[in-house]
Amino acid sequence: MRADRLVATLLLMQSRGRVTAAELAGELEVSVATARRDLEALSAAGVPVYPQPGRGGGWSLVGGARTDLSGLTATEARALFLLVGPAASASPAVKSALRKLVRALPGTFRAEAEAAAAAVMVDPVRWGERDQERPEVVELLQTAVVRRLKIRLTYDGRARERTRRLVDPWGLVDKDDVWYLVAGTEKGQRTFRIDRIAEAVMTDLPFERPGGFELPQAWGRIVDEVERRRSLVSATVLVGAVHLRVLRDQFGRHCEAGETLDDGRVRVRLAAPTALDIARHLAGWGTLVEVVAPDGVRAELARIGAELTGRYGEEPGMTTVGKPAPGMTTPTCTDRC
Structure with missing residues (x-):
């Protein structure tokens, strides 16, 4: 990632006034030859950097020139690294660039920038x-x-x-x-x-x-x-493959799909803190999900069904639990299924 090296080079030169190719190589974790080529590339591109040969020499920005990026205030630097920090774990290249930018910041900002990058x-x-x-x-x-x-x-x-x-x-x-x-x-x-x-x-x-x-x-x-704690009880269920994604949305990582049976249903392992937690999640599925085991989850479902029957069994339009009255249609699956 040459672009991030060039930005870091400019920031280092501004914060330190003068750097040698060897110092730059050490800071940016590249060879001395690569650091020298980067400095020469900046100069060739019109960036006001120039070398001073001899003992105590190095590379400097003409007239102490400043880049817009390096004019960060302490608040802006902290905000930048709060934004970049969470993404740093996603890519080694981003992490490398972040380290280089931290080194290039003025010393008074560096500690807060490092803390901000690790805060979130x-x-x-x-x-x-x-x-x-x-x-x-x-x-x-x-x-x-x-x-x-x-x-x-x-x-x-x-x-x-x-x-x-x-x-x-x-x-x-x-x-x-x-x-x-x-x-x-x-x-x-x-x-x-x-x-x-x-x-x-x-x-x-x-x-x-x-x-x-x-x-x-x-x-x-x-x-x-x-x-x-969230997976103390597990259950084995059978569900149609078309409904598996919805079940995964409901149980998250505690939904593990297994083999697909001849009838098109998938054997799935579900987990939750208690048998009641699993039953509560599955009660609304009706006969779309069949609980194979354990008996504790099946018993909780039966109890919930009995409670619902006791309260709503006499509702108009229903003949038996789960079966629509004559003239009523069976609800279809939504597009989530």
Whole structure:
């Protein structure tokens, strides 16, 4: 990626005043010959760089010329790396360019830029939640992560009990449009759903992240634990191949397709925290899905069916559960199927 090297070269020359080909090669992880060719290419292209031979010489920008890109303010540099940081894990080339740009920034901006690049990651694998708008508090939390300042949270837990805590914001994760805060507390590392944060106030109290903490690795451990809890019970079901995509949308990664039978149905393994959770998801499918095992899920479905029959069995237009009255048509599958 020669373009990113040339940009990084200009930024280095501006921030340091003068560089040698050897210094440039060391910073950009290229050979001295490549660094020299890049400098000569800039000069040939009309960029005002020139060499000074001899002891103490090097390459400089004529008259201290500045590039627009290097005129970043501290706020702009932080915003840039908050944007680029999450994408850096997608491509080795992007990660390399990011490292070079960080080195080229003025020293006063470099620490915040590095912190901003590591403050947020994006995990695209869904857990089944619907799309949500980015909460307004994310920007404040990002600032706190980068500046290493403690946050006072007012938080609604799973049971909607409201608590107030002082936490160290270590990093943010966007998982399928649901945001999470990974933070240090007096009881150790905790994960907070940002849509449950009722209020967040950034303090002027500094904190230090634990040595060796890496957000991607920490999030990976969190995901593993959540997935373990979400897959304590599994069920084997049979479903028509045409409906498999909808079932996958419903169960996410906890839907594993197996063999296709002679009748066109697919054997699928589903998982959830409890048998009732699986039954609740499948109850609306009616006879489109057949539960082969376990008996616990079948029993929960039978119980749900009995409850529905008890409440709605006498509704006008229905003769028996699941069968339309004479003159009524059977509903057809939507385009989602």
